[in-house]
Amino acid sequence: MASLRAYFRESTAERLREMTALLDAIDRDPDAREHLQRHFHALSGLGATYGYPRVSELGDEGERTNDPARWRELVDAVAHALC
Amino acid sequence: MRKVLVIDDEKDVRYVARISLGRLGKMIVIEASSGEEGIALAKSEHPDFILLDMMMPGMDGAATFLALREDEETASIPVVFLTAIAKCAEVQRLKDLGARGVVLKPFDPITLPSKVTALLDA
Numbered sequence: 681m682a683s684l685r686a687y688f689r690e691s692t693a694e695r696l697r698e699m700t701a702l703l704d705a706i707d708r709d710p711d712a713r714e715h716l717q718r719h720f721h722a723l724s725g726l727g728a729t730y731g732y733p734r735v736s737e738l739g740d741e742g743e744r745t746n747d748p749a750r751w752r753e754l755v756d757a758v759a760h761a762l763c
Numbered sequence: 764m765r766k767v768l769v770i771d772d773e774k775d776v777r778y779v780a781r782i783s784l785g786r787l788g789k790m791i792v793i794e795a796s797s798g799e800e801g802i803a804l805a806k807s808e809h810p811d812f813i814l815l816d817m818m819m820p821g822m823d824g825a826a827t828f829l830a831l832r833e834d835e836e837t838a839s840i841p842v843v844f845l846t847a848i849a850k851c852a853e854v855q856r857l858k859d860l861g862a863r864g865v866v867l868k869p870f871d872p873i874t875l876p877s878k879v880t881a882l883l884d885a
């Protein structure tokens with residue numbers, strides 16, 4: 681399980697970088713919101729599988745909101761949950 | 764040794780499924796990242812069963828499942844859906860479509876092999 685968690689931390693760090701870039705582009709990229717929702721959906725379905733149930737909870741909330749400011753907070757929260 | 768085809772657009776799902784089903788479940792694991800790729804691999808690799816994600820961009824799980832059912836080369840391969848949708852009605856709908864069963868995400872990688880084996884052997 682430890683190796684799975686290490687893999688997930690690394691993979692999610694890359695995902696969070698992509699999500700941050702999408703948030704930065706949200707006003708000019710018409711597809712950014714859809715991609716962000718998809719990322720949160722992935723986090724919801726993956727977090728607990730890899731031993732991070734808090735990440736699944738944060739992913740769930742990200743799926744249910746459409747507020748970029750809240751999305752940024754959730755991205756930060758996911759990063760902290762992996763520490 | 765059972766051969767499983769895992770169809771999911773998320774590499775992190777495919778990775779943990781490969782570890783879980785391959786190492787713990789002692790299965791041969793083949794991976795596809797899209798419905799189209801999955802259909803092609805189902806025909807060429809003849810898996811014993813397919814683990815199929817519902818929500819994929821482009822050709823989603825339902826469309827992939829129907830395409831597998833419509834092709835005589837793949838119609839008899841049992842399919843277990845992977846989905847985050849927890850609503851009983853949606854789960855039943857998938858079973859009514861002919862799915863062997865449903866595994867909800869997030870799944871436990873320790874119990875996934877026994878869970879899918881139980882669905883297949885039921």
